[in-house]
Amino acid sequence: MxxxxxxxxxxxxxxxxxxxxxxxxxxxxxxxxxxxxxxxxxxxxxxxxxIQRSASERMTLEAALKRYLADVTPTKKPSTQKSERHKANTLIEHLGKYSLAALTPELIANFRDTRLNSLGRRGQPISANTVRLELALLGHLYTVAIQEWGLGLTYNPVQNIRKPSPGEGRDRRLSADEEKRLFAVLRQHSNPMLAWIARIALETGMRSSEILTLTRSQVDVKRRVVRLTDTKNNEARLVPLTQAATEVFKQALNNPVRPFDCDLVFFGEPGKDGKRGPYAYTKLWNQAKKQAGLDDFRFHDLRHEAVSRLVEAGLSDQEVATISGHKSMQMLRRYTHLRAEDLVGKLDNITG
Missing domain, CATH: 3.30.160 (Double Stranded RNA Binding Domain)
Structure with a gap:
């Protein structure tokens, strides 16, 4: 008793x-x-x-997220680490004072709805995909707390709420005139790496993170391939190069201002520790696209354009996925739908 x-x-x-x-x-x-x-x-x-719940009743979400950022986040890619810190700050702002045991599906659903009806830093509505990713971080935090931290939680409350749909993927194409204007501006920059990086993205469909982390040993201009080891899905792949991409890599590899102790293809200025990291292109890219009258065009849209062009060139879905690194045919759906539009002319020729 x-x-x-x-x-x-x-x-x-x-x-x-x-x-x-x-x-x-x-x-x-x-x-x-x-x-x-x-x-x-x-x-x-x-x-x-x-189940002894005292630990989960004492630990606030803020404390749990700080532990997660210290223990779990460092095992992920640098780009993921940065985004998780930003998402964690949002979760702490809205829910940080609650204990892990006190957070219910109702409270988390209210957070979801509040975020979906809020405006971001630039005055734009918070996207459903942003909220979905914030909830994904919260959900994984609970999974880790249950399975590894032994905090006495009986269930994961995030699993019991509806998740926002990620929505339709972007379908921003680059017209021939826009491409001409954009690269005319990029080539005006004093550092040719800005234009080189954009051209590589458009010719190969590689992600910006994949391009910026390339080392000289990964680029084989004779075989016209690039070997990627640090990819989003952690699966290495070989990317074939077009003639235009090969020429750009030749110029980049022969960059006369490359420091002798730097192996990066696209290198930046030395940091406080004296080491050089990847070329920081974001600010210059945003200025260039604005100057070219392409405010709504994102760097990642170059990858979309590249993959779309591969589809339109007649490559099979499997061949395109091998080049782009998409893990499933479903992820290529928004690109392959363009092929149906191209078939209209062929159908006219048949029926005509």
Whole structure:
């Protein structure tokens, strides 16, 4: 039986001592609450389903996220680490004061709806995909807390709510005139690497992170291939090069200002530690596209354009996926739909 005692402060403390279980105690405002808790807890012990929840009741979401960022996030890619820190700050702002045990599906659903009806830093509505990714981080935090931290959580509340749909993928194409204007501006920059990086993206469909981390040993201009080892899905692949891409890589590899101790193809200025990282193109890219009148065009749209052109050139879905690194044919769906439009002319020729 549980022991119920009144504390000097006037609250009521329930203490349970049961063979085979650690001594468990909890303090309540009323004696009735203490008795009810003791009865439920003893029943769970008898049935062998009792979980000690004190750790999850003490740990706030803010503390849990800080532990996650310290223990789990460093095992991920640098780009992922940066985005997770940003998402964690948002979760802390809205839910950080709640304990892990106190966060219910209802509270998390309210957070979801609030975010979906909010504006971002630039005055634009928060996208459904942004909220979906924030919930994904929260959900994985609970998974880690349950499976690895042993905090006594009975379930993952994020699994019990609807997740926002990621929505339709971007379908921004680059017209011939836009391409001409864009690269005319890029080539005006004093550092040719800005134009080289954009051209490589458009010719190969590689992601910016894949391009910027390339080392000289990964580029084989004789065989006209690039071997990627650091990819989004952690699967190495060989990317064939067009003649235009090969010429750009030749220029980049023969860059006369390359430091002798730097193996990066596209290198930046030395940091505070004296080491050189990848070329920082983002600010210059944003300025260039604005100057070219392409405010709504993103660097990642170059990858979309490259893959779309591969599809239109007649390559099979499997061949395109081998080049682009997409893990499934479903992920290529928004590119392959363009092929149906190209078939219209062929159908006219048949029926004509």
């Amino acid at each position: 549980a022991t119920i005692v009144k504390t000097p402060s006037g609250s009521w403390k329930a203490v349970i001592r049961k063979t085979g279980w650690p001594t468990t105690a909890k303090t309540f405002r009323t004696k009735r609450d203490a008795q009810d808790w003791a009865r439920r807890t003893e029943d769970e012990m008898v049935r062998g389903v009792y």
